[in-house]
Amino acid sequence: MMEYEAPLVEVQNVTFSYQGRKHPIFEEMNFSLEREKIGLIGPNGSGKTTLFHIIMGLLVPRKGAVLFKGNTVHDEKGFQELRKSIGLLFQDADDQLFSPTVLEDVAFGPLNLGFSPEEAREISRQTLSNLGLSNFEPRITHNLSGGEKKLVSLATILAMKPELLLLDEPTNNLDQETRFRLIDILNNLDLSYAIISHDWDFLEKTTREVYAIEKGAVTQCERACLHEHHHAHLYGDHPHHHED
Numbered sequence: 001m002m003e004y005e006a007p008l009v010e011v012q013n014v015t016f017s018y019q020g021r022k023h024p025i026f027e028e029m030n031f032s033l034e035r036e037k038i039g040l041i042g043p044n045g046s047g048k049t050t051l052f053h054i055i056m057g058l059l060v061p062r063k064g065a066v067l068f069k070g071n072t073v074h075d076e077k078g079f080q081e082l083r084k085s086i087g088l089l090f091q092d093a094d095d096q097l098f099s100p101t102v103l104e105d106v107a108f109g110p111l112n113l114g115f116s117p118e119e120a121r122e123i124s125r126q127t128l129s130n131l132g133l134s135n136f137e138p139r140i141t142h143n144l145s146g147g148e149k150k151l152v153s154l155a156t157i158l159a160m161k162p163e164l165l166l167l168d169e170p171t172n173n174l175d176q177e178t179r180f181r182l183i184d185i186l187n188n189l190d191l192s193y194a195i196i197s198h199d200w201d202f203l204e205k206t207t208r209e210v211y212a213i214e215k216g217a218v219t220q221c222e223r224a225c226l227h228e229h230h231h232a233h234l235y236g237d238h239p240h241h242h243e244d
């Protein structure tokens with residue numbers, strides 16, 4: 001028997017406007033995320049962050065629904081379940097980190113999931129170790145650099161063993177070294193994710209498809225979004241043209 005696997009997350013016919021704003025950001029918009037690694041580009045203010053926050057249940061649409069694995073998420077309780085499987089990396093790491101030390105911050109998620117303090121600490125240690133961040137354990141979160149905060153934020157999410165990551169402009173204000181480190185980490189993750197970014201080169205190295213969000217709609221990028229890329233094919237070493 002063929003088994004139909006629903007997309008991990010779907011946004012169906014969603015209409016959303018911010019309080020006091022006349023024009024909706026989205027009107028009857030549809031979007032679905034399969035088990036894949038995708039990029040999401042779009043002009044400033046086009047609603048990229050808003051879309052992620054709708055998926056997480058942090059913003060409530062006026063119309064339409066969010067579906068998780070084919071089931072409509074009906075209420076806050078449903079979104080609490082969804083948030084156990086989907087990790088959002090906020091645009092600003094200071095929105096993510098709030099515990100005194102790195103280890104406590106990373107342990108917070110597992111604790112919340114019901115693990116004992118000992119188990120939570122062990123999971124945090126393992127997660128930090130997987131990311132090569134073991135030496136960060138005792139660091140005071142507040143004193144980390146921007147790039148370090150970004151990596152620790154990612155650790156707080158990965159410690160919850162999510163099925164999907166939503167990364168909101170992860171390379172903003174990132175130094176080159178941390179940026180490369182993040183590319184490496186993402187490429188070694190056996191996880192689905194969607195990345196909002198203006199950083200084409202980063203998306204090219206970390207995702208397989210790129211979608212554009214503009215005027216309230218999400219479309220798969222084709223020629224309109226062509227970008228620099230490296231690829232291997234015959235004559236690849238020589239200057240060459242691609243036919244339309």
Ligand SMILES: Nc1ncnc2c1ncn2[C@@H]1O[C@H](COP(=O)(O)OP(=O)(O)O)[C@@H](O)[C@H]1O
Pocket residue numbers: 018019021025042043044045046047048049050051
């Ligand atoms: N809390 C808010 N209240 C009112 N308007 C908002 C709020 N947050 C964002 N907006 C507006 O909604 C639009 C989409 O914002 P956002 O989703 O953050 O865009 P993007 O992430 O693509 O840059 C922008 O015009 C922004 O100014």
Ligand SMILES: [Mg+2]
Pocket residue numbers: 048049050091168
């Ligand atoms: Mg944004």
